[in-house]
Amino acid sequence: MPDTPADRVVFDELHVTLLVPRDLSDIAVERASRVIDGRRFVGRVRRAIAAVLTRSPSLATVTVVVTR
Numbered sequence: 001m002p003d004t005p006a007d008r009v010v011f012d013e014l015h016v017t018l019l020v021p022r023d024l025s026d027i028a029v030e031r032a033s034r035v036i037d038g039r040r041f042v043g044r045v046r047r048a049i050a051a052v053l054t055r056s057p058s059l060a061t062v063t064v065v066v067t068r
Helices: 026-037 039-054
Strands: none
Touching: 026 039
């Protein structure tokens, strides 16, 4: 039987806060925002987290969910 979201429970949550300098120009903030909002960025974050988890065999069954 395939694993479904109903077969999982929240084990832990990590929150990432991205900060920019207070005096950063509006243009630079907009550019950074576009990168962060992109599917490519979120995918790269998801893959990076998964790569770290795979280094610990005891976390092999952990599912990673990256949301905004």
